Amino acid sequence: MRLVERDEQLRAAAAYLVDAAAGHGRLVYVGGEAGVGKTSFVETVAAQAHAVVATGWCDGSATPPPLGPLTDMLPDLPEGLWPAGASRSEVFARLLSALRAPVDGAPYLLLVEDAHWADEATLDLVRHLARRIHACRALVMVTYRPEDTIDGDGLRVLLGDTASAAGTRRIDLSPLTAEGVAALAAEHGTTGREAAELHAVTGGNAFFVTEALATRDALPRTVRDAVLARVARLDEDGRRALEVVALAGSRVEAALVGRLLRGGLSALDVPLARGLLRRSGDDVLFRHELARLAVLDEVPPGRAVHLHRCLLEALTARDVDPARLAHHAEAAGDGPAVLEHARAAGAGASALGAHREAVRQYERAVQHAHDLPVGEQARLLWDLGYEYYLTNRIEESLDAVATARGLWDSLGDTVRVGDAWRCGSRLHWFAGRTDEARRCADTAVELLEGTASPEQAMALSNRAGLSMLATQLAPTREWGARTLAVLDSLPEGTAQDARVHALNNLGTIEVTAGDLAEGTRMLEQSLAGARAADLQEHAARAYCNLISTAVAQRRHSDAFRWLDEGLSYCMDRDLDAWTTYLLALRSRLHLDRGSWTEARADAVEVLRGGTSAVGSLEPLLVLAQLDVRSGTGSPDEAFARALEMAESMGEAQRVGPTAAARCEAAWIHGDDEGIAAVTARAWPHVEAVDCPWHRGQVATWLPPDVDAGLPLSAPYALEREGRWEEAAALWVSLGSPFEQALALARSGRVDLITEAVRLFARQGATAAAARARTSLQALGAPVPRTTRASRHPHGLTPREQQVHELVARGMSDAAIAEELVISRRTAEHHVAAVLGKLGVSRRQLTGADRG
The missing domain is CATH 1.25.40 (Serine Threonine Protein Phosphatase 5, Tetratricopeptide repeat)
Incomplete structure (x- = not known):
């Protein structure tokens, strides 16, 4: 069925594709309610585009596999983009490189469907692209349902984080008007009065309208009735085919469905011909998720369990993503299979940075872990606790780690028990309970005394870190020296994370206490070691301490230099918790320098996106x-x-x-x-x-x-x-x-x-x-009169007027940053704001433009 009332949006998408072809990439969020026609819209854009099209889908039927949409796109992207064993940051970098230089010259058009179901790693990928797409030859279109986003969830935060990015745009699809419904209805011979009733009942929802028109019966009152009316006209083979596809998820391999049906692949012919299903490559899927859900609700419970077991057996033989297997295993009531596949899915999600998905998988596994050996139960809880920590669920992390600690204690595993106390110390500090953090740290040190292990080194370094955070020079030096002594007794190259952690503590306290040269040397050594070993969290911590000490000591040039480098490092690796902390420090730096507009913008962004108790203090102040x-x-x-x-x-x-x-x-x-x-x-x-x-x-x-x-x-x-x-x-x-x-x-x-x-x-x-x-x-003295500063005719702030003048002189963003002693990213932000207020899209400003 043709699109109606979408001409303006299609023209906008075509213009964005022209921009992309010229090297000015765009990332477009396409929003609209379920059934409004988002998929039809982006498919029409793709059909009309001279571009390399790749489509990926987010799966709402189960805990999604990390980067599922990117996996879907791989056949249409350059070979070698995701080599085996590649880290997430490497994959992201390879994708960005491909989008910057298409092989055959045609731009890329990437379609990410149903982002309201996106896994965390996929959201991070979209964020990564949004911040860099303006320099690519690609148009990325991301569809989502606004009604399925809530305050604080991943997609809502992403939309806020990327709203001001240079290449980000939005297209909102509204329901059809009465005239639009009438135009569609006329193609089916429906009268004007019936069309008006159809609009009133469906609210102009395109999917509801088309389903109602397809029944050729009296007008259904709900879309469920409309879908099931069409299903009822199928023979038994067709209905069974729909059940299998509905239970399999948002999309499924046609060959797999054929294996599970009495009539083989031919059982799909009628549902496909009647438009209930559609083909996408080698897969089949419902024309709309609402239709799948309507069919799913009608599958009898017993048959659903049987079909999930069949799907699990068939998919296990195909070596598919463990997240998919875990979903079917749970629905089939197969506890051992849930445990096996959910643990693997959790580990895979964690490796790709999809930590919320990792939590869900590990939680799923824990429910079936009662028959595991005690040590394995403890390890599973430990893994879950770490994922809770990374997703800022500190209290739940503490509970999981404490339970794991109790299990290891029952086994007499002193080293693991001590390490769990050390972990508890870190968690209590994040929760703002410093006294409890010290108590746990001291217990860890006592238990691990004499073990000469990496765990002992980290426990000592953790104690040094608490002293450093308390701004105590002598205790930090003492604990740091004990840490390095243990590390020197271990085989070379062992526990590199503990070594860079210790150097970080020692360097920070020396700078804080006044020895800038020695402290900076150790901090830079810590940073270099962390980066060389790809210890990303430790590298981010080094940047934070280099910057926080510079800000506190009003060393503004040093702070901006490290901020520019640190933000680039953290943003490139989507270390968002650390990026947020650095933005909080930049907010303070702007305040101290008198750049109040920038200070407020950074503080608001940090608090809006959500952060830990530690990270929220600076922007609040x-x-x-x-x-x-x-x-x-x-x-x-x-x-x-x-x-x-x-x-x-x-x-x-x-x-x-x-x-x-x-x-x-x-x-x-x-x-x-x-x-x-x-x-x-x-x-x-x-x-x-x-x-x-x-x-x-x-x-x-x-x-x-x-x-x-x-x-x-x-x-x-x-x-x-x-x-x-x-x-x-x-x-x-x-x-x-x-x-x-x-x-x-x-x-x-x-x-x-x-x-x-x-x-x-x-x-x-x-x-x-x-x-x-x-x-x-x-004092009895005269009070000076002050005059209100004159407003710029285009509303430029004093800082923006400075930037405007430098742009007019032909200076680059880097040169402006150096001239004003600000970071390059801040300069880019100012330039974009100036161009926007002046109403120009190019950097060339004429004399007439100058205010």
Whole structure:
């Protein structure tokens, strides 16, 4: 049946394909309710395209195999794209390379169907492509049902994450209008009155309309009735064929169906001829998933079990994906087969980064693990616990690891028990329970003492890590030295993960305490070792610590350099948890540098996408400080959440920034008692730590009669001594304009406070400027008037005006990044925003364009 009311969308898709052919690739999300015609639409686009077409389907009938759509596409993609044993990142890189340089010159058109059922690895692949598609000769179309996405699920997060990507577009397919339904109905000889009734009953859903028209009977009230009315006209062989196809999943090999049917492949002829089924290569599938579900509901339970057993036997002989086998084994009630195939499917999903699918498979296996030997039960629970951890289900991870630990304890396996305590320590830290994390860490160290094992080395390094996170120099060095001593006693090359972990801890604490050269050397050594051994999580951790220490110490150039490299590394490998953490650090960096629009954008993106308790603290504080400084919002909720997290962890790196932000807010509100209360509560947490920056940001707000004790970082030391003008000058050299103005505003000198008013106003810190004016009034001094900054005619922010001028001078993104001391990705974001506001699609800006 022909498409109606889709001309505009087809023209848009054709234009995107023209862009792709010119090397400006696009990724298009095609959204619409079930039955609206998404598949018909993309198939029409493919039929009209001069392109290499490859289609992949996401399977909603079972726990999907990782990267199932890519597997479907492989026959139409270059050979060798997914060699045996290749890692996920290598496969992604090979695919991207193919899309950038098509062999025969024609662009690629990749169709990913039903992304609302996509496995995690497939969503990561789409995210990977969305961020890079603009440089490819490919159009990727991803269909999905908006009604089947919910807040927080993988697809909803993906849609948000990629909404602003350069090559991302959307096409929404609406139900047919009454006129559209009438046009289709007229082809079947239906009267105008009947067509109006048809539209009213179906709501313009294209699938419902076509099914209703196909019955040639009185109008069915539901699509289920429409589908089953057509099924009832088949002979028994045809009905049995539909049952097998429905139970097999979203699509199934025709030859496999033929083996299970009395009439062989010929039993498929009538369902295919009548449009209930359709062919796709060597496979058969229902014309629509709604039809499959209608048939599936009618299969008697006993026959369903029998057919699942037949499918399991036939598929086992074909050596298919274990996820598929696990589904049929479970439906067939075959516990041992479920255990075998679900464990294999879980391991495969984990290797491909589809960790939510791995959880489902391991959970499925655990339900049938009661007959396994105790040690194997423990290993299965351990694997499940690790997947829970990777998917941020920390409490469930703790439960699984604790159960595994108990089983290993019953076997007297001290090494595994100790390692489980070490793992529990890490999990409790992620949950914000620092005291419990230390207790578990100490238990692990005690149990593993003298084992001279990789597990002992990691337990010692974990203890060093907790001391580093608590900003304690001497204990970190001590635990780190013990770790390296154990590692040196092991065969060369053993436990490389523990070695890079230990170097990371040691390097971070040295930088934090003030030895920048030695600390950076060890951190870079840790990073190099992690990258060489492809220890991606450890490499990401090294980037995070290189960046977090640079941000805390206002070493902005170093922070941007490592951010650019670290974000590229994590994004290329879809290490989204680490990418989110780096974005949180970038949000703080932008705030410190006075780039408030960028700071807010990063903070909102992090919190919108969801992150751990540890990762959410920084963006909460950034948003609260922006609201306080500008006087545009209430920070109370954000401060309350940040304070709860900071105090539950008790670490100076959390308590110090939280206290400093709250003191700043109290100063702006003229609340001296509030400042005293905050510092009295926070100072005991930071007083003795080995970080002059964390101490300084609280000490600067202490009453004059309190002894600050240990050394403070230079600008805070000057503030503490009342040398406000010198402190302000140092803040200028550190690229921190708000802190410059704040130092002047707290000086008590009329001339300095007057300058602070102007500086605050220039930054848009309206509330802070008002507080400074109040100080001048209290001193009996004249209050300077400030003028509202003139608005750019195209709405460009001050930073965007800078970028606009550099673009107009013909500078590249890389040159703009270097000129403004920002990352290249940030420069690209600014350039895209400028072009969008100016309403141009090309980088060439004429003199008339210049604002």
